[in-house]
Amino acid sequence: MTIVCGQVPPAVIGAGGGLGDLVYPVDGIPAAGNALLADPAETVVVLGIEVILEEALAFAEQLRIERPQVGVILLRESLDIAVLTQAIRAGIREVVPVSEAHLLLEAVERIRQLSARVPLLPAAASGAPRGQVVTVFSAKGGTGKTTISTNLAVALAEGGTYRVCLVDLDLAFGDVAISLQLNPRRTVVDALSLGEELDSAKVASLVTNYSPGLDCILAPVEPGDAEKIPASLVAEILALLGGMYDYVVIDTPAQFSEHVLVALDASHHHVLITTPEVPALKNLRLTLDMLDLLSYSRNSRLIVFNRSDADVGLSAADVERVVKSPITAHVPSSREVPASINRGTPLTAEQPEHAVSRAIRLFAQEHVIGEPVAEVARRSGRGLRLRRR
Ligand SMILES: Nc1ncnc2c1ncn2[C@@H]1O[C@H](COP(=O)(O)OP(=O)(O)OP(=O)(O)O)[C@@H](O)[C@H]1O
Ligand SMILES: [Mg+2]
Incomplete structure (x- = not known):
């Protein structure tokens, strides 16, 4: 199920197309995090327009390390190059204008297809x-x-x-x-x-x-x-x-x-x-x-x-x-x-x-x-004593 945080266009959730029943609505970033924890196989999170940009960026940064298979899609009122740049830097996969429901559906599909090619074995x-x-x-x-x-x-x-x-x-x-x-x-x-x-x-x-x-x-x-x-x-x-x-x-x-x-x-x-x-x-x-x-x-x-x-x-x-x-x-x-x-x-x-x-x-x-090494190769008895700057 696609985790959807906040409001998305009705055409995305509504009957007769869209993601239909496959949406799991949550009301904030912490709830989205919990939903991901509860479902280790989930690969898509959609963040609606009311999600604050800074919180969305921090969430994506964290997921990139902890759950790299999860793709975050960010909805915004309109496409803004500055937001797009920050989003890409944070690892958000796609930024979609809220008015373009079909683009959101396509983005969800793209992430799902990519994830299907990558086995989801946690490290x-x-x-x-x-x-x-x-x-x-x-x-x-x-x-x-x-x-x-x-x-x-x-x-x-x-x-x-x-x-x-x-x-x-x-x-x-x-x-x-x-x-x-x-x-x-x-x-x-x-x-x-x-x-x-x-x-x-x-x-x-x-x-x-x-x-x-x-x-x-x-x-x-x-x-x-x-x-x-x-x-x-x-x-x-x-x-x-x-x-x-x-x-x-x-x-x-x-x-x-x-x-x-x-x-x-x-x-x-x-x-x-x-x-x-x-x-x-x-x-x-x-x-x-x-x-x-x-x-x-x-x-x-x-x-x-x-x-x-x-x-x-x-x-x-x-x-x-x-x-x-x-x-x-x-x-x-x-x-x-x-x-x-x-x-x-x-x-x-x-x-x-x-x-x-x-x-x-x-x-x-x-x-x-195949041949993991238990210890680092560090020089015995000659450890560097390093201080920052
Ligand atoms: N197996 C290979 N077959 C053909 N060309 C190769 C092969 N391995 C490396 N090269 C070529 O040799 C050149 C040097 O390779 P590379 O840049 O990886 O070396 P490097 O040790 O990192 O160099 P530097 O010391 O400059 O950082 C490159 O042009 C690369 O394409
Ligand atoms: Mg080199």
Whole structure:
């Protein structure tokens, strides 16, 4: 039943069409929240014109985290671009003028169809440990960190079982927004104006939604803003995200910055990327030595050999010999990868059966979902003591 809060056009509820008996009327946001609690399968809430905008926005923000499958439709007297912008930012799916009953019915139908394609398994029911943090790193630029992290996040979120947050920690030159065609209206820089004490509601206000179940924290638009973000702030955000999502995937720059160390500290999985090129391999060897030196747990390491089939003279056996570690996953090379980035849709979402998509999905299922790590890889006895600013 569609939960309807407040007044809606008679044609929507009335006999002979509309939603008919399938409406569950409630008289305020708290009652709508209770109705959702009572019906875990419900996927649509309509908020009528008398619902105060700020309350509607806060409700949608909360639902986006707690019940990402629920679509909120907001009715207003007329369409106003400022309201529309705020509504989209809050995660409201559609804003409909109250006079257009047919548009409301179509919006309800769209949300129902989308939800039918996404199984409604609540994350807790899956039995997976919550808040597994995955840092994707390579000390060599251009090896495929952004490609692997975006596609991994999509693969973890697909099916709707898990809630995933992708964090772009390449603070100066992050590519996540452009790779996913997201408008970076909110970025991690906005965390600076959220006051001293962060909490999950404040962190929720930083995220940009990509698809049901997948949110992103985007890198600053101006490269100069990267310097304003203390590593301790990143640590706080990551700690809170761990309690809000099933998986947090972190894309990184190609250097051992303080921010990257904070991410490695907070991570259950260190996904280390190499390609079949001598400099990439050399840097992976140095990275592994560095991680050993910093006493990170070896249990957290997953080595991904990207472009593994590129016939350039270095085989998987060569890689394993040099890095003295087994390769966890092989991702083939394909022109479809840059083409998908140019189209702004990760290959895993666009062509789920492509060899690259299959390799990343298998990696996600077998090694990230399938092998949860109980403890973060934090360096023993060398914990960073970080203070904000
Ligand atoms: N499996 C692949 N097949 C073909 N091209 C790939 C593959 N993986 C990555 N690429 C291409 O390699 C380039 C670098 O990839 P990507 O941006 O993901 O690397 P990165 O490590 O994030 O780079 P940077 O260090 O600059 O952030 C991109 O043009 C991407 O399309
Ligand atoms: Mg990158």
